Amino acid sequence: MSASGLKTDQAPVEPTATAGRFKLTWRLLLIGVAALVFLLAVTRFVTGAVDLTSGGAINAAVALAVPIGLAGLGGLWSERAGVVNIGLEGMMILGTWAGAWGAIQFDNPWAGVLAGAVGGAVGGLLHAVATVSFGVDHIISGVAINILGLGITQYLSKVTFAEMPGGGDTQSPPVPKPGVVSLPWVGEALADLEARHWFLISDVAGILRGLTTNVSLFTILAILLVPLTFYVLWRTAFGLRLRSCGERPVAAESLGVNVYTYKYVAVVISGALAGLGGAFLSLVASSAYREGQTGGRGFIGLAAMIFGNWRPGGLAGGALLFGYTDALQLRRxxxxxxxxxxxxxxxxxxxxxxxxxxxxxxxxxxxxxxxxxxxxxxxxxxxxxxxxxxxxxxxxxxxxxxxxxxxxxxxxxxxxxxxxxxxxx
CATH class of the missing domain: 1.20.1270 (Substrate Binding Domain Of Dnak; Chain:A; Domain 2)
Structure with missing residues (x-):
């Protein structure tokens, strides 16, 4: 074959399926979701804990899962290219500050979204320079990014937000928020069914109401990034080459893949996704930037990625699980x-x-x-x-x-x- 690229029918980067190996299909996924909803309905019926399937709890769970999921997606991009990214927390911190700053400077929440991605990408670029170009240990570089992100945002807050009305050394003034959307005509009907507390029917209604009512546009953007990541990494030649850098970089190099370039691209995208997660915290989950806002979500995002076995779908499920438990502990x-x-x-x-x-x-x-x-x-x-x-x-x-x-x-x-x-x- 030509040395100019890596083709999908040669040099597979992952082991082929073997007999008896578990394979997740849409049918199994739907059965699993249905079984989980049934178990939640049983638990709610037995215990009387209505928040288990309430629309408010589900809506909060999705919102709390978004920053974790975005951080996990960032880790997925980086580690699929062979670079461990412990610095997700620091990149999220940069994204929280940059998101609030961009939204305030341009009086537009979407400018804040873009600024948050850029802020996280800067952290990703630093990590790539250290690990890819200079060969610094990935863990050491990631820890340094976490420390650097916290120190930089503390300094920037003092020289920017402290001078603004309503701001301070550790927080920004209120920021403009992205809009929310709801499916028309279904909210009231679902709320009525949910309020009746019928077994399973009310539970399904509550879950659907939480997923279709007052959903932030930023949340929809984050959800779309999950299938987009799967398509790019598993259905394109670019994604195959990138994943080959995390599996067999020497073999990829022998086939003409510029391993350094792909690692750089992956880690910068990783930082941008983590930065988006940080921007979500300051623009949607809260009404302003506050110091310590990430609360370790970068590390939980890394755990969600590992739980998902370095796959977008499993990662999303892990993020929802962590978001759901977080939502329940906040509500009753x-x-x-x-x-x-x-x-x-x-x-x-x-x-x-x-x-x-x-x-x-x-x-x-x-x-x-x-x-x-x-x-x-x-x-x-x-x-x-x-x-x-x-x-x-x-x-x-x-x-x-x-x-x-x-x-x-x-x-x-x-x-x-x-x-x-x-x-x-």
Whole structure:
């Protein structure tokens, strides 16, 4: 073949499917979603925790999932090209400040969206220079970006926002917000069905109302970036070449791929996506930039990416999971999080049965089953969760899902490994 490009029918960058390997299809996905909705309806009916499927909780969950998902998408682009991006948090911080600054300077929220992406991309460019050009350890560079992002925004806030009416050293004046949209004529009907608290019907109505009412245009943009990322990385020659840099960079180089260029592009796009996540926090989730606004969401986004096995669809599911638990702890936290214990016990029991019957892993099944029993006992012996514990629910969820998903993860083969042009295989 010609050395000018990498063709899709040669040198595959990922292992081919083997017999018996699990493959997610649209049918399985729809069955899984339906089963989850049914379990939520059962849990809501048994516990009386109406917020589990309320329109307000679902709407809040989607909004809280967006910055996590955008950070995770940023990590996906970078790590698929072989560059570990621990600096997502710092890039998000740059995006929160730049988003608020751009929206205020141009009196337009979409100028803030663009500025947030540029701010995060600058952080991504610094990370690319350090890791790709100078060969700095990826983790060290990422930590430095996190520290640098916090220090730069603290300084910039003092020299810009502190001089503006309504601003200060640690926050900006109020910013213009992107508009929201709702599906016409369906909101009232869904709200009426939800208020009746019928089993399953009201639950489905609440979920649909949350997904179709008062949704920010920025949220819609973020959702569209998920299938766009999948299409670019898995359905184009550009994406194949980029992924080959994270799997077999030496082989890609031998086929004419400029590995350095693709790594740079991937890490800069990674920073831009993380910056968009930061801009969402200052433009949509809040009414202004505030210091410490990211709250570790860059790291949770990284966890969502790992949970999703470096795939856009799984990443989106992980982000929704973390956003959902975050939304519940903000709305009637003790009651809703306590109700989640029953759902977790059911899911753990299902995992234990799967491990025993389908995977023949009796020891793992026993451990998971004991965990399910312990959670069920905790649910039965308590009526609510103390407030000091509900605030850490998203972080506990992060640890739980990563521990359960650890057996099926496969990172890109050359992720985090140093690369120099012309090096031997």
């Amino acid at each position: 936290g003790g009651e809703s999080v306590h109700a989640l214990l029953l759902l977790v016990a059911i899911l753990l029991a299902a995992v234990a049965v799967h491990q025993l019957v389908r995977q023949n892993r009796s020891r793992a099944a026993l451990l998971t089953g004991v965990s399910a029993l312990a959670v069920l006992v905790a649910f039965a012996l308590t009526d609510t969760i103390p407030p000091q514990f509900t605030s850490v629910t998203p972080h506990i969820t992060t640890l739980l899902v990563l521990s359960l998903a650890s057996q099926r993860l496969r990172m890109p083969a050359a992720d985090g490994l140093p690369y120099r042009k012309g090096q031997a295989k």
